[in-house]
Amino acid sequence: MITVAIITLSDKGSRGEREDLSGPEIKDIIKKIGDVQYYEVIPDEKELIKEKLIDYSTKVDLIITTGGTGLSPRDVTPDATLEVIDREIPGIAEAMRMEGLKKTDRAMLSRAVAGVRGNALIINLPGSPKAIREGLAAVVGVIPHAVEKIKGSMEDCAPGSTGAL
Numbered sequence: 001m002i003t004v005a006i007i008t009l010s011d012k013g014s015r016g017e018r019e020d021l022s023g024p025e026i027k028d029i030i031k032k033i034g035d036v037q038y039y040e041v042i043p044d045e046k047e048l049i050k051e052k053l054i055d056y057s058t059k060v061d062l063i064i065t066t067g068g069t070g071l072s073p074r075d076v077t078p079d080a081t082l083e084v085i086d087r088e089i090p091g092i093a094e095a096m097r098m099e100g101l102k103k104t105d106r107a108m109l110s111r112a113v114a115g116v117r118g119n120a121l122i123i124n125l126p127g128s129p130k131a132i133r134e135g136l137a138a139v140v141g142v143i144p145h146a147v148e149k150i151k152g153s154m155e156d157c158a159p160g161s162t163g164a165l
Contacts, residue, residue, distance in 0.1 A: 015043075
């Protein structure tokens, strides 16, 4: 079972002024493939986000953030993520945006990223439960395989694959 940390980025949520609906939505979806061991709501502070991503990357297989992926000045989650990851996985974010574009043209405004830090997969999601459902639906099936590969699995990616071009 994949170990998971969920971080909700919300200034209002971190002050108790808004109920977090996004974190629980992720928990509900991810329980099919993972065990949520950490969950917290923190403000949209770049240095704090980086600190949490670095810390959790030593404790879990998968870190999912929600919120802070848009164009507002306080939306710094992708920026913090890019500063701490070792390798970006653009296909994950691209797949989530493509799925979102089937519903709204505003999906193209998401700056969400995904990548690897150490042995942990980090995925940014938007802050709305609807966008979370759509985004995770596009990528949840590949997460277990991605985690296996990050941890060093030598298993081929596809039946009959040689693993080389």
